[in-house]
Amino acid sequence: MRKKIVAYLTLFISLLIFSGCSNDIIEPVSKLDNVEIDTGDAQQNGTLKVHYIDVGQADATLLQVIDKDESINLLIDTGDWNASDVVDYLHAQNIKDIDIIAVTHPHADHIGQLDKIIGEFSVTEVWMNGETANSGVFAKSLEAIEKHNVEYYEPEVGEVFDIGPLEIAILHPNALSANTNNNSLAMRLQYGEVSFLFTGDAEQQAEQAILTNGANIHAQILHLGHHGSNTSSTPEFLQAVKPEIAIYSAGIDNSYGHPDAEVVDRIHSRDIPLYGTDTHGTIMVETDGKTYTVMTQKQGTLSQPTAGNSCLDINTASEEDVQQITHIGPALASELIKLRPYHSIDELTTIKGIGPARLQDIKSQGLACVGGK
Numbered sequence: 430m431r432k433k434i435v436a437y438l439t440l441f442i443s444l445l446i447f448s449g450c451s452n453d454i455i456e457p458v459s460k461l462d463n464v465e466i467d468t469g470d471a472q473q474n475g476t477l478k479v480h481y482i483d484v485g486q487a488d489a490t491l492l493q494v495i496d497k498d499e500s501i502n503l504l505i506d507t508g509d510w511n512a513s514d515v516v517d518y519l520h521a522q523n524i525k526d527i528d529i530i531a532v533t534h535p536h537a538d539h540i541g542q543l544d545k546i547i548g549e550f551s552v553t554e555v556w557m558n559g560e561t562a563n564s565g566v567f568a569k570s571l572e573a574i575e576k577h578n579v580e581y582y583e584p585e586v587g588e589v590f591d592i593g594p595l596e597i598a599i600l601h602p603n604a605l606s607a608n609t610n611n612n613s614l615a616m617r618l619q620y621g622e623v624s625f626l627f628t629g630d631a632e633q634q635a636e637q638a639i640l641t642n643g644a645n646i647h648a649q650i651l652h653l654g655h656h657g658s659n660t661s662s663t664p665e666f667l668q669a670v671k672p673e674i675a676i677y678s679a680g681i682d683n684s685y686g687h688p689d690a691e692v693v694d695r696i697h698s699r700d701i702p703l704y705g706t707d708t709h710g711t712i713m714v715e716t717d718g719k720t721y722t723v724m725t726q727k728q729g730t731l732s733q734p735t736a737g738n739s740c741l742d743i744n745t746a747s748e749e750d751v752q753q754i755t756h757i758g759p760a761l762a763s764e765l766i767k768l769r770p771y772h773s774i775d776e777l778t779t780i781k782g783i784g785p786a787r788l789q790d791i792k793s794q795g796l797a798c799v800g801g802k
Contacts, residue, residue: 484508486680487538496593510541533629535562544573563767621718653677657688740798
C-alpha cells in the first residue's frame with residue numbers, strides 16, 4: 430500500500446512539472462421541527478450517531494459509535510478544498526482520532542480537506558477507489574497520507590468489514606470508468622437492524638451496475654447520490670433501496686439547482702421524508718440498532734428550486750455538465766476535471782486547447798464560474 434502512494438506522488442510531481450449549541454430533545458423521525466444538534470461529546474455504548482455535516486455544495490459525513498468503552502470514528506468524504514468547515518466541525522465534536530476516512534472519489538468537493546484533516550487529527554487509515562486525479566488537491570492528499578504514515582487501502586466490491594459493531598459492505602466500483610462520478614465508492618453500513626447507504630456522486634450508470642451485482646442494498650437511510658441531482662436516484666434504484674429517510678448535501682441557492690425538482694418529486698411521491706443540509710443545516714441520525722431518530726440543526730421547509738440565470742461552477746460541475754460551456758467537448762471536459770481546482774475562470778487556459786480567444790468566448794457566454802460567482 431505504501432509503495433502505491435509513493436508511485437502516485439511521483440506521477441503527480443511529473444504531471445505538475447509539465448503541464449453549536451446543546452439540546453437533549455430528540456424528535457421522532459416523522460416530525461421535522463427546530464431541533465438543535467447536541468455538540469457535546471457524551472455518548473452511550475450501543476448508540477451510533479451519523480452526522481451529515483452542512484458543508485455547502487460538498488459532502489462530509491461523520492459516524493461515531495462507542496464499542497466496549499472504545500470510541501470509533503469514521504468519516505465519509507471531507508468537504509470542499511477551499512474551506513475548513515469539516516475540520517472545524519470535528520474539533521467542535523471533540524474528535525481526536527479518526528479510524529477510517531473513506532473518500533468516495535477524488536473530486537475537490539469530496540476529497541477537499543483530507544490533507545488538513547490528516548494534519549490536525551490522528552488518522553489511522555484512508556480508503557479510496559483507486560482513481561487518480563491530476564489536481565493539486567489530490568496531490569496534497571497523497572502527500573499528507575505519506576507524511577503522516579497513514580495506512581492506505583482500496584476496498585473491493587464484495588468485501589465486508591467489521592469495525593466494532595459496524596458492518597461495512599463495499600458495493601461499487603467493480604472497475605474504473607472514464608466518468609469520475611460513476612467511479613464513486615459505494616458502501617452499505619449496517620448497525621444492528623438499521624442500515625445506511627452512501628453512493629458519493631454515483632449516477633445512473635453506477636446505480637445500474639450496483640443493481641446488476643445483486644448485493645443487498647436495502648437501507649432505511651439513503652444518502653442521495655450527487656447532491657440530489659437528477660443524474661442519480663433513479664426510480665429503479667429507489668425501488669431496490671426502499672429508504673425510509675432520504676438525505677442530501679447541497680449548498681444554499683447553489684448554481685446547479687440541487688436538489689433537482691424531479692428527484693424531490695420522486696422522493697415525495699413515495700412518501701419518503703426528505704432532509705437537506707441547504708435547508709436543515711447539519712442533520713444527525715441517532716440509532717440504538719433497533720430504532721432511529723433524526724435531529725436537525727435548524728428548521729426548514731424544502732421547496733422546489735426555481736429556474737434562473739445560474740452559472741456552472743467549474744470546480745464542482747460534473748463532466749457531463751461542463752460540456753455545456755462553449756468549446757468544451759468530451760476531451761476538454763475530462764482535462765478540465767483533472768486540473769481542478771481553479772481560482773478563476775482565467776485558469777482555464779491551463780487546459781491544452783483553450784487559448785485567449787476561446788477563453789474570451791467562454792467568458793462572453795457567461796455560464797462558467799468559480800464558487801457560484
